[in-house]
Amino acid sequence: MESQKTIKHIFQEYISKSTPIFKNREVLTSEFIPETIQHRNKEINTIASILAPSLKGGRPSNIFIYGLTGTGKTLVSKHITDELEKISKQGNYPIKVLYVNCKMKKISDTEYRLMAELCRLLGYELPATGLPTDYIYQTFFNALDSEKRIVIIILDEIDALVEKIGDEFLYNLTRINQELKNSKISIIGITNDLHFIEILDPRVKSSLREEEVLFFPYNATQLHDILKHRSYYAFYDNVLSDEVIPKCAALAAQEHGDARRALDLLRVAGEIAERMNDDKVTEKHVDLAQEKIDYDRVIESTKSLPKQTKVVLWSILELSNEKNDDIQTGEVYDIYQRKCKEIGLFPLTQRRISDLISELDMTGIINAKVTSLGRYGRTRVIMLNLNESVKEKVKAILNESLVI
DNA sequence: AGTCCACAGGAAGGGCAGGCGA
DNA sequence: TCGCCTGCCCTTCCTGTGGACT
Numbered sequence: 099m100e101s102q103k104t105i106k107h108i109f110q111e112y113i114s115k116s117t118p119i120f121k122n123r124e125v126l127t128s129e130f131i132p133e134t135i136q137h138r139n140k141e142i143n144t145i146a147s148i149l150a151p152s153l154k155g156g157r158p159s160n161i162f163i164y165g166l167t168g169t170g171k172t173l174v175s176k177h178i179t180d181e182l183e184k185i186s187k188q189g190n191y192p193i194k195v196l197y198v199n200c201k202m203k204k205i206s207d208t209e210y211r212l213m214a215e216l217c218r219l220l221g222y223e224l225p226a227t228g229l230p231t232d233y234i235y236q237t238f239f240n241a242l243d244s245e246k247r248i249v250i251i252i253l254d255e256i257d258a259l260v261e262k263i264g265d266e267f268l269y270n271l272t273r274i275n276q277e278l279k280n281s282k283i284s285i286i287g288i289t290n291d292l293h294f295i296e297i298l299d300p301r302v303k304s305s306l307r308e309e310e311v312l313f314f315p316y317n318a319t320q321l322h323d324i325l326k327h328r329s330y331y332a333f334y335d336n337v338l339s340d341e342v343i344p345k346c347a348a349l350a351a352q353e354h355g356d357a358r359r360a361l362d363l364l365r366v367a368g369e370i371a372e373r374m375n376d377d378k379v380t381e382k383h384v385d386l387a388q389e390k391i392d393y394d395r396v397i398e399s400t401k402s403l404p405k406q407t408k409v410v411l412w413s414i415l416e417l418s419n420e421k422n423d424d425i426q427t428g429e430v431y432d433i434y435q436r437k438c439k440e441i442g443l444f445p446l447t448q449r450r451i452s453d454l455i456s457e458l459d460m461t462g463i464i465n466a467k468v469t470s471l472g473r474y475g476r477t478r479v480i481m482l483n484l485n486e487s488v489k490e491k492v493k494a495i496l497n498e499s500l501v502i
Numbered sequence: 503a504g505t506c507c508a509c510a511g512g513a514a515g516g517g518c519a520g521g522c523g524a
Numbered sequence: 525t526c527g528c529c530t531g532c533c534c535t536t537c538c539t540g541t542g543g544a545c546t
Contacts, residue, residue, distance in 0.1 A: 427509065450534055452510065468510065472544030475508025505546075516535080522528085 118334060119372045119379065125332040126365035128358050131176055136327060137320040138170050141311055146178050148309050149284075152248040153182070155191040157275065157282035160306050164292055165313025168356030171288050172254055174313075179250060179286075192247040196220070200259035209267050212259070213238050216251070239274070246280040256287040257294040265302045272305040315355030321347035324357055325364055333368065339380045342367065346384055363387050393488055399461045400492050405500070406446055409437050410454045412496045414464060415489065418482045425480040427452060441500055455480065463492075 124130055135142065149158045165171045179195040186193035196219040198212065213234045217223075220241040242249055251271070253259060260268070268285075275282055287306055295303055316324070325343045346367070350360035366387035371379040403411065413433035417425045431448050438445040446454075455478060459466040466478040484492060 446533095447535060448509085449511085449536080453534095456511095468542095470542035470544090471508080472542070473505095473507060473546095474544075475506085476540095476542060477507095477509050503546100505544105507544095508541105510540080511538100512540095513538080514536090516533105518532090518534105519530105520532105521530085524526090524528105 119337050119368050119377075120332060121334050122332055123365065123368070125328050126361045126368070128361065131173060131180070132328065132331075134327075135170065135174060135177055136323050137316060138174050138313075141170070141174055141313055142178060144311055145174065146181075149178060149182055149250070152193050152250070152284070153186060153189060153191060155248065157248060158250070158284045159308035160272065160285045161287070161309045161311060162295065162307040163286065163288045163311045163313065165290060166315055166354050166356070167290050168350075168358035168360075169290075169313040169315055170357060171290075171313050175252055175254075175286055175288060179252065182250075192245070193250065194220070194247055195250045195252065197252045197254065199254045200257075201255040210234060212267070217241055220249075235270075239277070242274070242283065243278050243280050249281055249283045250286060251283060252286045252288065254288045255290075257289045257291040260294070260298070265298050268298070268302045268306060272302060316351070316357055317355060318344075318347045318351035321350050321355065321357060321360045325360055328361065329364065332365075333379070337368075337377070337379055339378055341381045342379050342384055345381055349384070349388060359391075362391060366390055393491070396463060396484060396488055397491060397495065399463065400495050401499075403458075403461075405443070406450075407454050407457060408496055408500055409441070409443060410434055410451060411458060411463065411492070412500060413437055414458075414480060414482065415493055415496070426477040427455060427480070428477065430455065430480065441502075452478075 125132070145161060145163075148161055152158045163171050163175065176197065179197075183193055183195050196216055198215055198219075200212075217234070217238050220238075222237055222241045256268075268287075271283070271285060285306065295307060298306070322343055325346055329338060329343060342364070346360050346363040349363060350356050353359050363384060364387075367379050367383040370386050370390065371377075371383045374383075376383070400408075400411070410430065413430050414425060416433055416437075417429055427448070431451050434451060435445050437443075455464075455466050458464045463483055465481045465483050468476065469479045470476045482489065
């Protein structure tokens with residue numbers, strides 16, 4: 099009863115708050131597609147002119163889009179293909195766009211699931227498992243060819259797909275045009291892995307990148323414009339103090355010009371201000387947002403580490419408490435062995451631990467740089483990348499999951 | 503100039519789980 | 525259900541290496 103009262107209280111307080119912060123929070127999420135996209139005119143024009151022939155029934159070239167995270171690749175592709183579909187409805191040449199994010203679990207884990215998803219997008223429901231692969235291919239083929247049209251397939255994060263199921267699928271997809279009687283397909287592959295194309299089979303490589311478009315990172319000024327534009331729809335008037343947007347833009351620009359990061363910062367800053375019952379979002383909230391985003395990221399990745407890697411991190415944490423100077427692989431391995439004994443875990447070899455340390459380096463929790471100490475050998479010099487409060491939380495998580 | 507440390511990191515292969523066709 | 529294949533994790537063995545020290 100007591101707790102219900104509190105909840106009610108919270109909700110009422112929220113509703114009756116004199117100056118709400120958000121007009122529309124959605125606008126600041128990465129799923130939101132704004133009507134106008136800023137600072138990507140060149141890319142939009144390039145892609146649009148490659149796709150334009152489809153409006154007269156011609157098959158557009160396959161496109162390969164590269165660019166780091168938060169450079170607008172997905173946004174631009176969706177925006178253009180949405181428009182294309184809309185316009186095609188007024189003409190005689192139907193266009194169908196299929197968008198698949200290959201990082202989504204249960205969609206592109208296996209060839210089967212991906213094909214099933216593509217079939218579903220074409221309006222043919224298939225059971226999630228159980229049918230032979232040829233049958234799925236046949237269904238997909240029939241679905242594609244059932245009417246005269248251009249089908250544009252967007253494979254977002256295509257590197258994840260190839261990692262999981264190989265590139266044979268892509269090969270089949272690029273050849274399917276020769277068999278189709280009514281329809282034609284064109285593929286847009288999107289990736290933030292700039293070296294991805296190198297690992298592809300040469301046959302796939304050449305057909306997939308008939309056209310290439312590169313998305314460069316935004317600079318601070320461009321990020322500023324984007325945030326300014328979105329904040330107009332997201333926040334009520336005069337809620338943002340002047341320094342907030344420049345600060346978000348600058349912070350995100352440091353991180354290779356990631357617009358997603360900039361929007362996250364702005365959104366979380368707003369959320370924090372709202373929770374603190376402040377009526378204005380200030381620089382202080384942006385700092386807190388930055389901390390919160392980092393904190394959440396570290397906590398999440400710590401939780402999801404495999405057990406052995408957790409013990410390695412645990413050892414590094416202990417070493418960082420004991421000594422202030424740089425930590426080396428050998429020292430970590432000693433502590434690691436001791437810890438394994440303590441908790442009854444079979445220790446892995448140093449060779450393997452060396453790899454686990456590099457993996458930890460990639461998550462960003464630690465910094466591990468190969469350094470030569472001359473006479474004293476060559477090793478990785480390891481530094482923890484966590485501030486005190488995060489460190490304590492990580493320690494608690496590790497203790498909880500490792501000590502029984 | 504040569505030595506030598508303390509590893510890095512490549513190559514090959516063992517063992518195991520999970521998926522797949524027969 | 526069984527054998528086969530594949531991918532993953534890990535071990536073993538190995539060669540390579542930057543720079544302080546002699």
